[in-house]
Amino acid sequence: MAEQVDTVVIGAGVVGLACARTLAQAGRDVIVLEKAEDIGTGTSSRNSEVIHGGIYYAKDSLKALCCVEGKHMLYDYCNSHGIEHNRIGKVIVAITEDEVPKLEELKAKGAANGVNDLTWLGAAQMKEMEPNVTAAAGLLSPSTGIIESHAYMLSLQGELEERGGMIAFNTPVLGGEVLPDGRIRIRAGGAAPMELDCSLVVNSGGLYAQHIARAIEGIPADSILPAYYAKGHYFTIAGKSPFNHLIYPAPVVAASAPIRRSTWAAAPSSAPTWNGSTSPIRTRSTTAWMNAGRRASTAPSAATGRAWRTARSSPATRGCGPS
Numbered sequence: 001m002a003e004q005v006d007t008v009v010i011g012a013g014v015v016g017l018a019c020a021r022t023l024a025q026a027g028r029d030v031i032v033l034e035k036a037e038d039i040g041t042g043t044s045s046r047n048s049e050v051i052h053g054g055i056y057y058a059k060d061s062l063k064a065l066c067c068v069e070g071k072h073m074l075y076d077y078c079n080s081h082g083i084e085h086n087r088i089g090k091v092i093v094a095i096t097e098d099e100v101p102k103l104e105e106l107k108a109k110g111a112a113n114g115v116n117d118l119t120w121l122g123a124a125q126m127k128e129m130e131p132n133v134t135a136a137a138g139l140l141s142p143s144t145g146i147i148e149s150h151a152y153m154l155s156l157q158g159e160l161e162e163r164g165g166m167i168a169f170n171t172p173v174l175g176g177e178v179l180p181d182g183r184i185r186i187r188a189g190g191a192a193p194m195e196l197d198c199s200l201v202v203n204s205g206g207l208y209a210q211h212i213a214r215a216i217e218g219i220p221a222d223s224i225l226p227a228y229y230a231k232g233h234y235f236t237i238a239g240k241s242p243f244n245h246l247i248y249p250a251p252v253v254a255a256s257a258p259i260r261r262s263t264w265a266a267a268p269s270s271a272p273t274w275n276g277s278t279s280p281i282r283t284r285s286t287t288a289w290m291n292a293g294r295r296a297s298t299a300p301s302a303a304t305g306r307a308w309r310t311a312r313s314s315p316a317t318r319g320c321g322p323s
Contacts, residue, residue: 002195005031008186009202010173010212012036013044014149016204017156024163028200032165033188035172040153043206048232051075051145053090055110055118064113071143081155083148090144090246093126093135102250103139110141117142130284132242173205178218184219186216 009020012034024030036042051074057064078085094100103120110118112153121129121138129138157167178184179197186196205212213224 002185004198005029005198007031007200007202008033008184008196008198009204010186011204011206011209012039012157012167012169013042013204013206014040014153014156015044015206016202017091017153018159019202019204020165021156021160021163023166023200023202024160030080030160030163031135031196032160033171033173033186034167034169035190039157039167040150044149044153045247046232049146049149050090051085051087051147053110053114053141053144054113055092055117055141057109057113057252059112068114074147075145077155078147078152083152085143087145087149089119089140089246091126091130092135092139092141092248092250093133094137094250097136099250099252100137102252103137106250107139115141115143130243130247133245133247140245141188148245163168163297173212173215175215175217175231177216184216209272230245243257248319248320 001099006029007020007023009016009023009030009032011031012020016032016034017039020030020032029285051071052067054064054068054071057067066303073086075085077083092103092106094103107118107120107231119140119142119180121140123136126133129140162166168188168190171194174187184198184201186198188194188196202210203212207283208227210224210227213219214221214252280284
């Protein structure tokens with residue numbers, strides 16, 4: 001017989017934990033079903049950990065609205081909860097004069113989205129701010145930053161559990177069905193398979209969200225958005241940080257589609273090192289300074305493949321692609 005539950009959240013990544021925490025704080029009884037043995041072992045542990053500014057998205061789009069408002073909310077949360085972060089800033093560079101109009105377009109798009117802190121940098125200002133960058137111009141986004149995402153997820157988990165929510169690890173969702181009364185029955189596997197009849201289900205299964213939705217009978221196929229996959233490559237080099245900000249290239253167009261070239265990003269030269277060498281990371285998508293080592297106190301297992309960022313705010317001062 002199926003158990004009767006109020007709310008099920010599928011996936012204990014950063015999105016699932018944030019949803020579960022908010023629903024629990026609103027007074028709902030929340031169970032999170034996670035197929036892995038710990039929180040944040042999927043996409044949430046394989047990203048650049050950048051707090052984006054909201055520059056690239058179309059005006060009035062949901063991405064633009066959520067990114068700009070969410071950026072301020074995330075900084076406030078970090079400051080109030082002691083989550084390590086650094087408002088390091090980002091510089092988008094035009095390598096040649098031909099790319100300068102792209103920066104002008106981005107500045108206008110950012111202003112349309114309410115990103116009013118963008119600063120134009122000429123070649124001389126670029127060289128003064130970033131001596132190791134040669135560029136015709138730059139666009140500074142001072143509100144772009146980075147966050148220690150695992151600490152953020154641990155904080156969300158703690159607040160969820162404080163309100164009586166719980167996480168069932170090693171519990172994959174196998175399928176389900178929409179019941180005649182509108183509730184959803186979820187079939188979960190693992191060592192103790194179960195069926196749960198839920199008043200509310202939040203599908204935050206990350207790369208598997210579409211697969212999970214298709215496995216629930218009664219969900220209209222045309223309501224399931226297509227999945228678009230992208231791959232990022234991260235590389236490290238030894239040595240001192242050559243940059244003072246995150247460094248991004250201006251978007252270029254190839255084969256009638258905008259693409260991102262390989263980019264460099266860095267921490268300030270004064271950034272502390274956590275149990276490992278300070279190394280810049282280069283990727284084909286977004287890049288950021290990370291620490292090749294891991295903190296012994298909170299380091300996840302090797303299976304998560306986490307690299308720890310070095311660009312952190314110091315303990316004495318501390319308060320998610322294109323942005």
